Amino acid sequence: MASISLDGIGKSFGRTRVLKRISLDIRDGEFLTLVGPSGCGKSTLLRIIAGLELQDEGSVRIGDRAVDGLPPKARDVAMVFQSYALYPHMTVERNMAVPLVMRRLGALQRMPLVGRLAPGTERMRASIAADVRKVALALGIEPLLARKPGQLSGGQRQRVAVGRAMVRQPAVFLMDEPLSNLDAKLRVSMRAEIKELHAKLGVTFVYVTHDQAEAMTLSDRVDLMIDGELVQIAPPQVLYNDPDHVNVAAFVGSPSINLVQATALSEWLASAVRWAGDAGNLDGVTIGFRPERLSICNEGTAGSIAGRIRLVEHLGADRYVHIDIARTERPLIVRTHPHDGPDLAPGATIALQAEPKDMLVFDAAGRRLRKRPCDATEILIARSSA
Amino acid sequence: MARHLLLLSSAALLLGPLVWMVSLSLKPPGEIFRASFSLLPEQWYAAENYMRALTVAPLPRFLSNGVIVCLTILLCQILICAPIAYALAKLQFRGRDAIFALVLVGLLLPHQVLALPLFVLCWKLGILDSYAALVLPFIVSPFGIFLFRQFFKSTSDDLMHAARLDGYSELGIVFQIMLPLARPAVIAFSILSITSHWNDLFWPLIAIRTEELMPPALGVITFRNEEAGSDYGPLMAGAAIILAPLLIAFLAAQRWFVEGLMLGSTK
Structure with missing residues (x-):
């Protein structure tokens, strides 16, 4: 801990x-x-x-001690690697036993043949084998203990790598x-x-x-x-x-967020959203819409922006609709329920709506602007509670 | 087909002397110098030739010298080359590339160039005419360093990282993780090392005078001078006997040998 x-x-x-x-x-x-x-x-x-790796500057503390000068084995950490890094020439059991053998047995006891004669080695080896078996049982890899990594599937190797990390309780x-x-x-x-x-x-x-x-x-x-x-x-x-x-x-997010230059939406922002900031200061500002925060409505609905469907992707539980709107390079992706809304077909003209609170606004440097565009209702709520 | 013919004829060229040697070792003295050619003897004389080879000269002694010297050299080479190769392949330190360049230079130098300085060195150390003189000049092998380095380089860094986290020391990583993984390379290197030192005549000729210490190749030479004279039957039998262990070892390890030398060629 x-x-x-x-x-x-x-x-x-x-x-x-x-x-x-x-x-x-x-x-x-x-x-x-x-x-x-x-x-x-x-x-x-x-x-x-x-x-x-050693850092060029700064320090690392684990628990209540600085570990900067300590070698990896003294830091009480265990690691699972992308390539699993199992020792290919050892059985699963030996792979998992290595961290314990290196810690519990002395150099003499680790030596082949000679080590067997050293006092206590047999008992230590037995307790290590017992610990390995316990972890193997917990991970469901007990039947694999006698095999070598080359004979295991990817998932099994992954479990062995986790087991090797777990066994010494880091x-x-x-x-x-x-x-x-x-x-x-x-x-x-x-x-x-x-x-x-x-x-x-x-x-x-x-x-x-x-x-x-x-x-x-x-x-x-x-x-x-x-x-x-x-x-x-x-x-x-x-x-x-x-x-x-x-x-x-x-x-973060899949499909990823729709990012649109605010200048491309200036008319819509002015009419539908009542942009709270300086309407002339939209240069470089980016607005993000999560795909599930956009909704499709009929053309001509108040406060909506017109678009044309480019592509519809059916994913079973979801439907991703790619919609081109004026003055943007890439289509916006809208995530809808398959049974929601009107029938959608590529080429159809529809309209998009979004709640002002669901818009994420970023300045030219990419930093988030928390002062969001707000609409009349939000202002009213703010006033009445004040 | 043409390619096979080429391979077969070049193999025949290489095998010719070997077959000739075995053939001579089976013949009585009278047949050896006969003008007509036959591969098999008219009168089988193998038992007599091989018996003489084994009894007249201390051939078993030469063979055991060869085993002692070659195995000691090989063991020292692996113990020394593996850590060097590991450092050159996996560790970061100033001057690493320069050192590796020197290893490559060492790879290019023929052993004969070093004979004189090595002779002087052995004389100063007082080890001339001993097993030590046969072993010492060869315990660092540039080829071994090179071969192991190439193999170690192809192993994943994660393996080394895992070993460090598990508590292995750097030497522990070399001998317990890297070397067992490099088995094909170790076997290929062992065959090359043993063959070249078993057959080496040049250096033993310089370093050894006492007959009891002579390795096989040198032993057979003295055998010709002193014992056999122009008696080529037993001489060829002796040559065949010292060749046999190598042949057997190579055939047994052939698969790994090819694998070891092919390392890295498919990556």
Whole structure:
């Protein structure tokens, strides 16, 4: 059990700065996900926590001690790698026993043949084997103990890698894209298992992924990194509904958020939304609409904007409608229920509506403008409560 | 088809002397110098030739010297080359590329160039005419470093990271993770190393005078001078005997040998 505290971590590879003074506090028992596009530095940050890379500046604390000078094995962390990194020449049982053997047995006891003669070795080996078996039973990989990694499927290897990390009961679990080598279906079920594992063990998890679905479903808090910087760190729902930066809004959510230049919507904003800011100051301002926050209505409805359907995608439970509106480059995607609204066919002219409170507004630098466009009702409510 | 013909004829060219040697070792003295050619002897003389080869000269002694020297060299080479190769393949340090360049230079140098300085070195150390003189010059093998480095480089960094987290020391990673994984490379290297030192005549000729310490190739030479004279039957039998262990070892490890030398060619 341990909290982790990063203070001003910086790291460069040659001239490239991959981490720019990152500070971050991870609570004891928390499930924190580092998410971001590839190359954003998230894996490097994880390896710095593990002690596999050394930071150029800043310090790492695990629990109540600074671990900067400590080698990986002394940090009480376990890691699951994207490639699983199982030792191919050892059986599953030996793979899982390695962390315990290296910790519990002395150098002499570890030696082949000679070690058997040292006092206590047999007893230690037996207790290690018992611990390995217990973890293997918990993970359902007990029948595989005698096999080698090459004889296992991807999902089984993943479990063995988790088992090897679990067996020595570390204070912190680090996971570096552990699911990205699995097929889509297996990934969803393993995701649930990792969530359960965290609930059961109650230790701190730091999880790196580029898959936002994993980040959203697993985490207590998500830490979005872009280009070596923390952009926002928040619970998944907050990240989705209340992003601080246009990059956060764009990264989180599938299908991704519709981002439209405000200038393209100026007439609509003025007439339907009663834009609260300076109407002349729309340059560079971007407005984001989540696909499910847009609704389709009949042409000519008051406060709507006209568009033409380009494409309709049926996904069973959902229907994604791609709609072209005037003066925008890309179509807006609207997520609707298959039975909702009018019959939709490509080429049909329809109209779109959105609640002002569902619009996310970002300035030219991408920062979120909290002062949203507001409509008359909101103002009335604000006045009556004042 | 043409390609097969080419391969067959070049194989015949290489195998010719070998077959000739075996053939001679089966013949009585009178048949060896006969003008007419036949592969098989008219009168089988194998038992006599091989018996003489094994009894007149201390051939078993030469063979056991060969085993001791070759295995010691191989063991030292692996113990020394593997950590160096690991450092060159996986660790970051200043001057790494320069050191690797030096290894490549070492790879190019023929052993004969170093004979004189090595002789002087062994003389200063006082180990001339001993097993140590046969072993010491070869314990660092640039080829071994090169081969292991190429293999270690192809293993994933994650494996090394996992081993560090699990508590292995750097030497532990080399000998318990990397080397077992590099088995094809180790086997290929072992065959090359043993073959070249088993057959080495040049250096033992310089370093060894005492007959009891002679490795097989050198032993057979003295055997010709002192014992056999122009008696080629037993000489060929002796040559066949010292060749046999190599042939058997190579055939047994052939699969891994090819695999080891093909490393990296498909990635």
